[in-house]
Amino acid sequence: MLTKLSNILNDINTVLLPLACFGCNARLTRGEQLLCTVCRHEIPLTEYDFKEENSVDRIFYGRIKVQKAASFLFYSDVGIVKNLIHHLKYKKQEQIGAFLGTWYGSLLAENNHLKNRIDHVVPVPLHPRKLRKRGYNQVSAFAKGLAQHLECNCLENVLIKTANTRTQTKKNRLGRWFEDRSLYELTDPEILEGKNILLVDDVITTGATMEICAQALSKSKGITIYIASMAVVP
Ligand SMILES: [Zn+2]
Incomplete structure (x- = not known):
């Protein structure tokens, strides 16, 4: 007893x-x-600064028009970053997102290459079914942390995920691109017209998700897209 x-x-x-x-x-x-x-x-900081060309920029070359891209950390199959993101996504440790967002946001605000340039931070959305299952979007708190330090708004409902297909890992990049093309939509394209948007996700691997989301965002006239993630697979 x-x-x-x-x-x-x-x-x-x-x-x-x-x-x-x-x-x-x-x-x-x-x-x-x-x-x-x-x-x-x-913890392996990339120290990418939204000024010098980096490996995240190069992921998107020739695929989608991105003004500048960067990631906070280097992801690897073992170690601190994997453990943090695993707990954030699968162990209900939502506070890790805020922790990383505040940390990265304060670094970005300090280096000054992004400050005063961004109008809205937009997190990559989850499908509503997945959101219900997990209870939170693991990118939300991170996006809010960045927005707070960059002194702009975080818009959570402007980009939505409308379909939820399994990742076709056996297909090549082009095949996936066609398959997932219409998975994300804008609820209100006018809000983003002429704006500078920072699109935010957890881990960038092939860049496929960011690419599809950026395609959807590009339906707003005159939009400029920046990309940031918690981590990138080097
Ligand atoms: Zn430790």
Whole structure:
């Protein structure tokens, strides 16, 4: 009985005060939040600055007109970034999105190449069914964090996902592009006319999702698209 009670108290404590680092699972000490000090220092920042050409820009060359693209972190199959994003997407740790958005947003506001240029931040949407299942869009809090630091609005309902097909991993890039073409739509293209938009997602791998979303955004006249993500697969 006592063991049971102590387990319950432990669980409650873990929910209220997460004690393990999301990067390496080490016990967090007082003052550390979500990531331990070691992980904060070791996390692989891209240091892409929305000025110099970078590997994220190159993903979109010849595919869609993007003014500038960048990612906050380098993604790899093991390690801090994978663990953070896994917890954000599949373990109900929505606060990781806000944490990354605030961190990246403050860096972007500091380097100044994006500040005063963006009118609206637009997160890549989930299909309503997936949103209900997960309970939140894992990109929302990140997008809001960026918008806050760039002193602009986050528009969550202007770009919507209208169909939900499985990723056809066996098909080539071109095949997927045709298949997913009409999956995203604008609810109100006029709001975005002539605006500078920062389109935001979690991880950029092939760039296919961003490409389709940017295609949809391009239906607004005079729109300029910037792209940012939490991480990019190098
Ligand atoms: Zn750690």
